[in-house]
Amino acid sequence: MTEFVDVVVYGSSGRMGQAVVRAILESDKARLACALVRPGSGLADEPLDRVFGTLPRLVDFSTSLDPDVRCDVLVDFSGPNAFDAALALAVQRRAAFVSGTTGLRDEQRVALERAAQTIPVLWAANFSLGVAMLLRAAKRVAAALPDWDCEILEMHHARKQDAPSGTALALGQAVAESRGTTLPECAVFARIDKTGPRKQGEIGFAVLRGGDVAGEHTVLFSTEGERLEITHRAASRDIFARGALASALWIAHRAPGIYSIDEVLSPAEI
Ligand SMILES: NC(=O)c1ccc[n+]([C@@H]2O[C@H](COP(=O)([O-])OP(=O)(O)OC[C@H]3O[C@@H](n4cnc5c(N)ncnc54)[C@H](OP(=O)(O)O)[C@@H]3O)[C@@H](O)[C@H]2O)c1
Numbered sequence: 609m610t611e612f613v614d615v616v617v618y619g620s621s622g623r624m625g626q627a628v629v630r631a632i633l634e635s636d637k638a639r640l641a642c643a644l645v646r647p648g649s650g651l652a653d654e655p656l657d658r659v660f661g662t663l664p665r666l667v668d669f670s671t672s673l674d675p676d677v678r679c680d681v682l683v684d685f686s687g688p689n690a691f692d693a694a695l696a697l698a699v700q701r702r703a704a705f706v707s708g709t710t711g712l713r714d715e716q717r718v719a720l721e722r723a724a725q726t727i728p729v730l731w732a733a734n735f736s737l738g739v740a741m742l743l744r745a746a747k748r749v750a751a752a753l754p755d756w757d758c759e760i761l762e763m764h765h766a767r768k769q770d771a772p773s774g775t776a777l778a779l780g781q782a783v784a785e786s787r788g789t790t791l792p793e794c795a796v797f798a799r800i801d802k803t804g805p806r807k808q809g810e811i812g813f814a815v816l817r818g819g820d821v822a823g824e825h826t827v828l829f830s831t832e833g834e835r836l837e838i839t840h841r842a843a844s845r846d847i848f849a850r851g852a853l854a855s856a857l858w859i860a861h862r863a864p865g866i867y868s869i870d871e872v873l874s875p876a877e878i
Contacts, residue, residue, distance in 0.1 A: 613860045614641035614678040615853075616703070618694040619686030620669060621645045624708065626659060627849035628683055633660060637857055640667055641679050646690065647671045679703045681856040687769060688712055695723055704728040704859045706852055708735055710774030721866065728862040732869035733774030735851025739825065740873050742840045743782050746827045749836065750786035756829040756836075757806060758783050763816035763824045772797065772813045775825055780811050783827070823848075 615632055619625040620643035632640045645651050651658065651669040673679065684694040684707040691709050695716075698705035705727055707720075712731075723729055734740075750758060760783075762776040772780075777791065784791045789809070796812045806812070823842040828835060842848070851869065858872045 612639040613637060613857050614639050614680045615856050616642045616644060616673060616679045616682045618644045618682055618684040618697070619690060621649055621651045622685060624685035624845055624848060627845040628685060628852050629656070630660065631846070631849040631853045635853060638853060641677050642673050643667065643669050644673065645669045645671060673697060673701070680860045681706055683852055683856055684709055685852070688716065691716055692719065695719060699723050699727055702727060704856070704862065705730070706855045706859060707731045708848060708852055711770030724864055724866045727864050728859045728867060729865070730855050730859050730867040730869065730872070732855070733778040735848040735855065735869060736840070736842060737851065737873050738840045738847070739775055740870060742825065742827065742838060743779060745838050746779055747782045747786045749829055749838070750783040753829055753831070754787055756831045759812040759814065759828045759830070761814045761816070761826045761828065763818070763821050765820050765822065766818050768817060771815045771817070773823065773825070775823065776813055779825060779827055780813065783811055
């Protein structure tokens with residue numbers, strides 16, 4: 609008999625939350641234990657059919673997790689303001705915690721590490737295989753071409769809340785580490801007016817917003833006479849949802865600790 613992994617989705621009315629719910633409903637390994645929405649949400653206590661079409665069994669959107677409902681993994685795609693409650697719920701239920709929420713504050717990262725003493729935790733700025741490869745490629749190029757200028761460009765849909773994206777920051781962090789420094793030491797988040805010449809070693813970020821772009825990231829390496837650009841384009845949120853579900857299945861019964869998306873996706877070495 610198949611042993612299903614019971615997954616609770618936090619922020620299930622959102623763009624990513626809905627994509628994760630859809631991925632779970634299509635999975636033969638995971639079961640949707642509960643689709644959580646914020647108290648006061650227009651979807652509270654509504655049947656999931658309202659959003660996802662007719663389903664084989666009755667599930668409602670809910671504002672709280674019934675103590676009798678089994679929860680192996682809590683998947684969170686909400687926002688920094690909802691994140692603390694999502695993490696607290698996972699700790700309280702001793703469930704594994706998978707989160708893709710970006711724009712986290714430093715103290716929230718510390719809370720993730722504290723939680724990892726009692727539950728398995730996996731946070732990723734990006735759950736796509738292509739971005740996992742982009743990160744590795746950017747690190748390799750940054751180390752191989754230490755004198756080349758590196759800049760990072762990202763574009764997302766018009767309603768994105770945080771900037772630069774968590775993925776752009778993760779890319780910047782990876783490049784900075786490859787060059788023996790840290791992002792706070794070398795990041796330039798805005799250039800305006802008389803900035804003067806570019807300083808050697810800085811990493812500049814450019815942010816574009818518009819339409820329904822699911823996520824595009826380019827890491828540019830430039831020197832006199834040539835430029836190398838490595839770009840990832842997400843055509844839909846389904847790739848992130850599939851990565852988050854793969855992470856949920858992978859982490860479900862692991863020991864407490866911090867895990868990384870690289871361990872789940874295991875792309876070939878480059
Ligand atoms: N790691 C990745 O691969 C990846 C990919 C894409 C996006 N993201 C990140 O995932 C997060 C969600 O993105 P999105 O585009 O899905 O945003 P979204 O459409 O705005 O969805 C956010 C969800 O969180 C809920 N929420 C917000 N505040 C809440 C609160 N205080 N209590 C309970 N629920 C609350 C919202 O409920 P209401 O609708 O009721 O407000 C909504 O369901 C963002 O941080 C985004 O940057 C990560």
